[in-house]
Amino acid sequence: MTDATPRRIFAGARARALRLRLGLSQAAMAARVGISVSYLSQLESDDRPMTDAVLMAFARAFPADWADIHADEDAVLLARAIEAAADPTVADAPLAEEALRRAVKRQPQLAERLVAVHAAYRRSQDQLRTLDDAFERGASGGSPLPWDEVRDWFHREGNYVDAIDRQAEAIAEELGDPPGLIAAAVEARLRDRHGVVIRRSAPEGGASTLRSFDPATRELAVERSLPPESYAFLIAHQLMRLELVETIAAVATAAQLRSEEAQQLLSVGLANYAAGAFLMPYASFRAEARRTRHDIDALRQSFGVSFEQACHRLSTLQRPGAAGIPFYFCRVDMAGNITKRHSATRLQFARFGGACPLWMVHEAVAIPDRILVQLVETPDGVRYVSMAKGLVKPSGSYARPSRRYAVALGCEVNHAADFIYSDQLDLRGAGSATPIGVSCRICPRDNCEQRAFPPAGRSIRVDPDNRTVVPYSFG
Incomplete structure (x- = not known):
């Protein structure tokens, strides 16, 4: 039959x-x-x-x-x-x-x-990652810290906030100024519509205040040592806080975070999100990203933004019906801590502590202004094209050390044709991908020479007569 x-x-x-x-x-x-x-x-x-x-x-x-x-x-x-x-x-x-x-x-x-x-x-693996996060931060059963709660909220929202994104895009279209002149347009709008006067200030006594707004005098002080793209972002942040005040408040209230501190941090984060959406309007930025095959330097120059800002914006292109490529994005400091993270891919970061040492983002921190590319494979067999670049933000004063970190951006290998950083990689070779994990405590690999400690729930075997790079094996 x-x-x-x-x-x-x-x-x-x-x-x-x-x-x-x-x-x-x-x-x-x-x-x-x-x-x-x-x-x-x-x-x-x-x-x-x-x-x-x-x-x-x-x-x-x-x-x-x-x-x-x-x-x-x-x-x-x-x-x-x-x-x-x-x-x-x-x-x-x-x-x-x-x-x-x-x-x-x-x-x-x-x-x-x-x-x-x-x-x-797969959900159980996600729960295991959550337990690993709790162990790492030493807060088993406790409430998350405000900073972590805000990061988790953005992650649950897919790193995209529709109402704010569309309003910021509409304001950018209303101004209509090209990226190179947008700062002047923002200054004029702040002055004419909101009575805000901008003053470029010098750091005092080693202070690290980048932006300071006095609601009483309507004076906005912005540190004068900042590069143009950072200055534009900070004044755009102030404009969004004033023009999207009701929308930001509504979104923050609806989030129902646990503490007042978390609510305030979310409001700041939403204003930052709005500033990025204003400087890089969704439709035009997405179109240019596809045209350039997501070349960060090309996007940075087209929109007058920093390398990090362009990377971060790519991770937010999740508008229903007009989504961009699903990317993961993170920022890693000199100690290996992940200070920003979001993933629209199957790769999920450890929320606390550092990333896998085999991931070249750690090397990028030590080599500023050089783009590194890498093909990686997670334990589930999924391959990703990863790009990382080390960045240095000058402090403007000898009394304050420069900030050093790296940003990483990547996508699953099936999107490689649309990601310029994949061009020099062997995407199909059996041994061409670097095997990475999320955290040693939940990574199942039994032959990793960079393992810091054994995976949770696995028995340890120690052979006194034989020694490998890792002084134990596990069952």
Whole structure:
């Protein structure tokens, strides 16, 4: 007995609309899906129906945009079942795709259960990361610190705040000034609409105040040693605080954070977010990012912003219906502490403590003004293209040390064609990726020479007669 012939699905209009909305060429979309350009052209013209394999490929490449397109076999369920069965962190060989295809067709509840169990397993790993975070900060069972609570809120929101982003973009469009002249436009708007006078101040007695606003006198003092892009950001922050005051207050109140300190920190963070959205308006910044293949230096010059500001803005491009590439972004200080973090990818950072020492972001801190690129692979088998650059912010005074840190930006390897920093990397080589983890306490790798301590919940074996780089093994 043979299986019934699946229905023919023509979804060319949807595929073309998705491609245009994401700003992809036919070549870029075809490469991401894994088909030829001519085949994609035929699909978009509805000259050929979409097979289950192609539907599954679209579901894998664009899960948020293709989730409701189904064949009789349910291609999306098949894609998720294959992902679950192939998880490299689960022992034993993965199931063959043909076996999974038969399961989806003949035992769909079994396939759904497999996907659900895998999702539960992934959630348990997230919970383990949370426990590791709590252990690291020494606050088991306690409330998070205000700073951590605000960072977690931004992460839960996808690092995108729609109401604030759109209002800041509208103000930028209203001013209409090119990036190189935006500071003058902001100064004029602060003066004419809000009665704010800007004074460039010198640091006094080793003080590190970059911006100071006196509501009574309407005077805004900004340190004169700051580079132009930092000055523009700080005065844009002040403008957003004044013009988006009601929106920022509403968002901060709705967040329902635990403490007054966290609420205040969130308000400051939202004003910073608004300043970035104002200086790098969503639609124009996203279009330019795609045109330059996310070249940070090109974006920095086009919008008159700093390298870090451009990286951070790329991590916020998650507007529904017009999302950018899912990036992870972080900032790491000289001690290896992650002081900024967000990930729209499957890679999640340790919230406290440092990052994996095999990640080249640590090397970048020590080598300022040089871009380093790296192909990394996490224990779940996912590969990422990672870019990092060490930065130095001068203090403007001998009495204050310069601030040194590195920023890192990366995406999953299936987006590499749209990320210029992947061009010199061997993306498919078996040994070309550096194996990294999130934290030693939850990293399952048993052959890492950089391991600081064994993973939690694993028994330790010590052999007095044999010594490797790490003085123990674990079961």
